Amino acid sequence: xxxxxxxxxxxxxxxxxxxxxxxxxxxxxxxxxxxxxxxxxxxxxxxxxxxxxxxxxxxxxxxxxxxxxxxxxxxxxxxxxxxxxxxxxxxxxxxxxxxxxxxxxxxxxxxxxxxxxxxxxxxxxxxxxxxxxxxxxxxxxxxxxxxxxxxxxxxxxxxxxxxxxxxxxxxxxxxxxxxxxxxxxxxxxxxxxxxxxxxxxxxxxxxxxxxxxxxxxxxxxxxxxxxxxxxxxxxxxxxxxxxxxxxxxxxxxxxxxxxxxxxxxxxxxxxxxxxxxxxxxxxxxxxxxxxxxxxxxxxxxxxxxxxxxxxxxxxxxxxxxxxxxxxxxxxxxxxxxxxxxxxxxxxxxxxxxxxxxxxxxxxxxxxxxxxxxxxxxxxxxxxxxxxxxxxxxxxxxxxxxxxxxxxxxxxxxxxxxxxxxxxxxxxxxxxxxxxxxxxxxxxxxxxxxxxxxxxxxxxxxxxxxxxxxxxxxxxxxxxxxxxxxxxxxxxxxxxxxxxxxxxxxxxxxxxxxxxxxxxxxxxxxxxxxxxxxxxxxxxxxxxxxxxxxxxxxxx
Amino acid sequence: xxxxxxxxxxxxxxxxxxxxxxxxxxxxxxxxxxxxxxxxxxxxxxxxxxxxxxxxxxxxxxxxxxxxxxxxxxxxxxxxxxxxxxxxxxxxxxxxxxxxxxxxxxxxxxxxxxxxxxxxxxxxxxxxxxxxxxxxxxxxxxxxxxxxxxxxxxxxxxxxxxxxxxxxxxxxxxxxxxxxxxxxxxxxxxxxxxxxxxxxxxxxxxxxxxxxxxxxxxxxxxxxxxxxxxxxxxxxxxxxxxxxxxxxxxxxxxxxxxxxxxxxxxxxxxxxxxxxxxxxxxxxxxxxxxxxxxxxxxxxxxxxxxxxxxxxxxxxxxxxxxxxxxxxxxxxxxxxxxxxxxxxxxxxxxxxxxxxxxxxxxxxxxxxxxx
Numbered sequence: 001x002x003x004x005x006x007x008x009x010x011x012x013x014x015x016x017x018x019x020x021x022x023x024x025x026x027x028x029x030x031x032x033x034x035x036x037x038x039x040x041x042x043x044x045x046x047x048x049x050x051x052x053x054x055x056x057x058x059x060x061x062x063x064x065x066x067x068x069x070x071x072x073x074x075x076x077x078x079x080x081x082x083x084x085x086x087x088x089x090x091x092x093x094x095x096x097x098x099x100x101x102x103x104x105x106x107x108x109x110x111x112x113x114x115x116x117x118x119x120x121x122x123x124x125x126x127x128x129x130x131x132x133x134x135x136x137x138x139x140x141x142x143x144x145x146x147x148x149x150x151x152x153x154x155x156x157x158x159x160x161x162x163x164x165x166x167x168x169x170x171x172x173x174x175x176x177x178x179x180x181x182x183x184x185x186x187x188x189x190x191x192x193x194x195x196x197x198x199x200x201x202x203x204x205x206x207x208x209x210x211x212x213x214x215x216x217x218x219x220x221x222x223x224x225x226x227x228x229x230x231x232x233x234x235x236x237x238x239x240x241x242x243x244x245x246x247x248x249x250x251x252x253x254x255x256x257x258x259x260x261x262x263x264x265x266x267x268x269x270x271x272x273x274x275x276x277x278x279x280x281x282x283x284x285x286x287x288x289x290x291x292x293x294x295x296x297x298x299x300x301x302x303x304x305x306x307x308x309x310x311x312x313x314x315x316x317x318x319x320x321x322x323x324x325x326x327x328x329x330x331x332x333x334x335x336x337x338x339x340x341x342x343x344x345x346x347x348x349x350x351x352x353x354x355x356x357x358x359x360x361x362x363x364x365x366x367x368x369x370x371x372x373x374x375x376x377x378x379x380x381x382x383x384x385x386x387x388x389x390x391x392x393x394x395x396x397x398x399x400x401x402x403x404x405x406x407x408x409x410x411x412x413x414x415x416x417x418x419x420x421x422x423x424x425x426x427x428x429x430x431x432x433x434x435x436x437x438x439x440x441x442x443x444x445x446x447x448x449x450x451x452x453x454x455x456x457x458x459x460x461x462x463x464x465x466x467x468x469x470x471x472x473x474x475x476x477x478x479x480x481x482x483x484x485x486x487x488x489x490x491x492x493x494x495x496x497x498x499x500x501x502x503x504x505x506x507x508x509x510x511x512x513x514x515x516x517x518x519x520x521x522x523x524x525x526x527x528x529x530x531x532x533x534x535x536x537x538x539x540x541x542x543x544x545x546x547x548x549x550x551x552x553x554x555x
Numbered sequence: 556x557x558x559x560x561x562x563x564x565x566x567x568x569x570x571x572x573x574x575x576x577x578x579x580x581x582x583x584x585x586x587x588x589x590x591x592x593x594x595x596x597x598x599x600x601x602x603x604x605x606x607x608x609x610x611x612x613x614x615x616x617x618x619x620x621x622x623x624x625x626x627x628x629x630x631x632x633x634x635x636x637x638x639x640x641x642x643x644x645x646x647x648x649x650x651x652x653x654x655x656x657x658x659x660x661x662x663x664x665x666x667x668x669x670x671x672x673x674x675x676x677x678x679x680x681x682x683x684x685x686x687x688x689x690x691x692x693x694x695x696x697x698x699x700x701x702x703x704x705x706x707x708x709x710x711x712x713x714x715x716x717x718x719x720x721x722x723x724x725x726x727x728x729x730x731x732x733x734x735x736x737x738x739x740x741x742x743x744x745x746x747x748x749x750x751x752x753x754x755x756x757x758x759x760x761x762x763x764x765x766x767x768x769x770x771x772x773x774x775x776x777x778x779x780x781x782x783x784x785x786x787x788x789x790x791x792x793x794x795x796x797x798x799x800x801x802x803x804x805x806x807x808x809x810x811x812x813x814x815x816x817x818x819x820x821x822x823x824x825x826x827x828x829x830x831x832x833x834x835x836x837x838x839x840x841x842x843x844x845x846x847x848x849x850x851x852x853x854x855x856x857x858x859x860x861x862x863x864x865x866x867x868x869x870x871x872x873x874x875x876x877x878x879x880x881x882x883x884x885x886x887x888x889x890x891x892x893x894x895x896x897x898x899x900x901x902x903x904x905x906x907x908x909x910x911x912x913x914x915x916x917x918x919x920x921x922x923x924x925x926x
Binding site: 026027028031032035128129131136137138139141142225228229230231233235236238240272275281282 | 587619620623624625626629630633634636637649650653654657658672674678716717718719720721722743745
C-alpha cells in the first residue's frame with residue numbers, strides 16, 4: 001500500500017465494514033460476515049505456504065477440517081471448553097504438519113502437491129470410516145456455541161467480533177513472519193531457491209515454519225467453523241474447501257494478507273448477492289470470478305498498490321567491511337553422474353586476495369566444481385576446506401554462511417524485489433546492504449526492480465548479494481558473459497577491488513581477453529581433470545591447455 | 556378528488572399485493588452437488604404444492620440452493636429466517652439437517668423435509684417433520700422383500716460412504732441378521748467412485764444369491780450397468796434411488812431385468828387416480844418425471860397448507876398442528892410418531908426388463924406401527 005490515498009481508502013472501507021457490522025447488519029448478514037472471517041483466517045494461512053512460498057499445498061482444506069474435528073471432539077468427547085477447543089483445533093493440524101513436513105517439504109512442486117493431496121484424501125477417508133470416533137458420514141453434531149465464563153459468543157455480533165479478532169491475530173502472525181528482511185528472504189526463496197540457498201538462506205527452516213503456521217491458521221479457522229455451525233462432517237475435509245481457499249488467495253492477491261481478507265469477503269458474499277438469479281446464480285458467480293482473474297491479475301489487493309520499501313539513499317552508505325580471510329582448499333575431489341565422471345581428483349587452492357581463473361571447454365566440469373564448492377551437489381570423493389573448516393557435502397546455506405558464495409551462469413533473482421531489497425534479503429548481521437549495492441556500482445539503480453535490470457547489472461547484483469551475505473570467497477560462473485567492452489572493464493575493476501580487499505575469487509569465463517589479464521593464476525580443466533595450472537601466461541602456452549581448450553595459444 | 560381517487564387506488568393496490576403474497580415459504584434444498592437430482596425433485600414437489608394449494612392463502616415459494624455442505628445450509632436458513640417464516644422446506648441431506656435443526660429450534664420454525672437420515676428425529680429437537688419414511692421403515696421393507704419374495708439366504712450389500720449410506724447399511728445389517736439372512740459381503744463405496752468392478756469382483760467371491768444396494772442415484776446406475784455388463788445375473792434389490800425415473804433413464808431396460816427397489820412411492824407406476832393427476836401436472840410444469848421425493852415433499856407442503864387452512868398461523872401453531880394431526884396425502888397417510896417421523900409406509904417396485912417404468916410389487920403399510 002504505497003500511496004496514502006490507497007491507505008485512506010482501505011481505512012475508510014474497514015471502518016465502514018465495522019460500522020455496518022455493529023449497527024446495521026442483521027443476523028443473516030452477521031453470519032455471512034462471520035463465515036468470511038473464518039475463511040479469511042484459513043486463506044491468510046494458505047497465503048503463507050502457497051502465496052508467499054509458491055508451494056502448491058493441497059492440504060489446507062485438510063488442516064481446516066482437522067481443526068474442526070479436533071475442536072468438535074474436544075468439546076463433545078473430552079468435555080473441553082473454549083478456548084481449549086480452539087487450542088486443540090490449532091494443535092492437531094500443526095502437529096500433523098510438523099510430522100509430514102520433513103518428508104513432504106523435500107519434494108519438488110508437483111510431487112509436493114500430490115503428496116499433500118494424498119494426505120488430505122487420507123484424512124477424508126479416516127473421517128468417513130472411523131465411525132466410532134468421527135461419527136462417520138453423519139459427523140459430529142451438537143458442537144456447543146462458544147462460551148467462556150459469563151461471556152457467550154454463540155452467534156450474531158459477539159461471534160462475528162470474536163472471529164474478526166482472530167482475523168486480526170492471523171494478520172499479526174502473518175505480518176511478523178513476512179515483514180522486513182524475513183519477507184525479502186521468503187521472496188528470494190520462492191523466486192530463486194538455488195540462489196537463496198547459495199546465499200545462506202535456510203529454505204528448509206522457512207518452509208517448515210510456514211507450512212506449520214499455515215496448518216495452525218487453517219486449524220484455527222476450522223475450530224471456529226465447528227463452533228459456529230455446530231456440525232462437523234467429512235464435508236469440511238472435501239476438496240471443495242481447498243478450492244475455495246485457493247480461489248480466495250488467488251483472487252484476493254497471492255502475496256498480500258490483505259488480499260486474503262478481501263478474497264474471503266468477496267467469495268463468501270458473492271453467492272449470497274447472486275441468490276436472486278435462482279438456478280443461474282452459479283453461472284453468474286463463475287463469470288464474476290473469471291472477470292476478477294482476467295481484470296485483476298494482482299488480485300484485489302493490487303488495487304491498493306504494491307507494498308514497497310522506502311527509497312534508500314545509498315550515497316551515505318557505510319563502508320563495506322573487509323572479509324575474514326579464508327583459504328579455499330580443494331583436495332582430490334571427484335564427482336560422477338551415473339557412468340560419467342564429471343570431475344576426477346581435482347585439487348586446487350585459492351588464497352585470500354587471489355583471483356584464480358578456471359577455464360576449459362564446455363562439459364569439462366567447471367560448473368560441476370562450483371556446484372560442489374557451493375554445496376548444491378555433493379562430491380563422491382575428496383575434501384573441500386574453507387580455512388580450517390571442512391565444508392565437504394555441507395548444505396549450501398551452511399557453506400554460504402561459512403563465507404563461500406557463488407553466482408550463476410543465468411542470474412537467479414527475485415524479479416519483483418528492488419536491487420536494494422534483493423541485497424537486503426541476504427545481508428548478514430553487521431553488513432550493510434546499501435554499502436554493498438554501492439560497492440557493486442548499482443547505487444543509481446538501487447530502487448529499480450531486479451527484473452528490469454540489463455544483464456550486466458544483474459551480474460553485479462549477484463556479486464553484491466554474495467558480498468552482503470558475508471562471502472570471503474566468491475565463485476563466479478561466467479560473470480562477463482554477454483557483456484560489452486565497457487561493462488567487462490567495469491566488472492574487472494570491481495573484481496580487482498574485491499581481491500585487493502581480501503576476497504578470494506574463483507572466476508570461470510570463456511572470454512580470455514577478460515579473464516587472463518585479471519587472474520593471478522589459471523587452472524584448465526578437460527574431461528573433469530586438471531590438465532594445466534600456472535600463471536595465465538604459462539597456461540596460455542601449455543600444450544595440454546592449447547590442445548584441450550584454446551586450439552591455439554591466445555597470447 | 557384526484558388525490559382521494561389516487562389514495563383509494565393505492566390502498567387497493569397495496570391490499571392486493573399484500574393478499575397476493577402473505578408469506579414466502581423458504582425451500583432450502585440441494586440443487587447443486589451430488590444430491591442435485593434428488594434435491595431438484597424435492598424442490599419441484601414443494602413448489603408444485605404451493606402453486607396448487609397455496610395461492611389462495613397468498614403463499615409463495617423462494618428456493619435457495621444449499622449445496623451439500625452444512626455451512627451452506629445454515630447460511631440459507633439464516634437468510635430465510637430474516638423474513639420470520641412460519642415453516643421452511645429443508646434439505647434432504649442429513650448432515651445439513653443436523654446443522655440447521657438447532658438454529659430452527661432456537662428460532663422456533665418447523666422444518667419439513669424428506670431426509671432419510673435417522674438421527675434428525677432422534678436428537679430431541681421437536682421442530683422437524685420428515686415426510687419420507689426413514690430407514691427404520693424402508694429398510695424393513697427392503698429386507699423383508701429380499702427374504703420373503705426373493706428367497707435370499709446369502710445377501711451382499713453395497714452402500715455409499717455418505718450419511719445416507721452408512722445409516723441404511725446399519726439398519727440392513729441388523730434387520731437381515733434378525734430375519735435369518737445375515738450379509739455375506741458388505742462394501743462401502745465413495746460417491747466419486749466410477750469403476751465398480753473391483754467391488755463387484757470382491758463381492759462375487761463371497762458367492763451371494765442377492766445384491767442389496769443402498770446407494771445414491773449415479774452409483775446405483777453404475778453398479779447395475781457394470782454388473783450386467785459382467786454377466787452378473789443375480790437379482791438386485793436397490794434403495795430408493797433406483798425407483799427414480801432419472802436413475803432408470805441411465806440404464807437400458809434390459810439391464811433393469813431382475814432389478815427391484817424400495818421406495819416411499821412410485822408416482823409414475825400409479826396408472827390412475829390422484830397420483831396420476833399429480834404426475835401429469837408435474838410433467839407439464841417441469842418437463843420431467845416425478846419420483847417419490849417429489850411426491851413426499853408435495854404431500855408435506857400440502858399438509859403444511861392444510862395446517863394453515865385449519866387456522867395455524869404462527870410457527871408454533873404450525874408445529875403443533877403438524878405434530879398432532881394426520882393427513883391423507885397422495886402417497887400415504889402421514890402422522891407424527893411423536894418425534895416428527897410422519898411417513899410409515901413403503902413400497903417395493905420391480906422392473907420387467909422391457910420398460911423403464913417399474914411396477915409396484917408390494918406395499919408395506921404402517922411398518923412402524925404408528926398409525
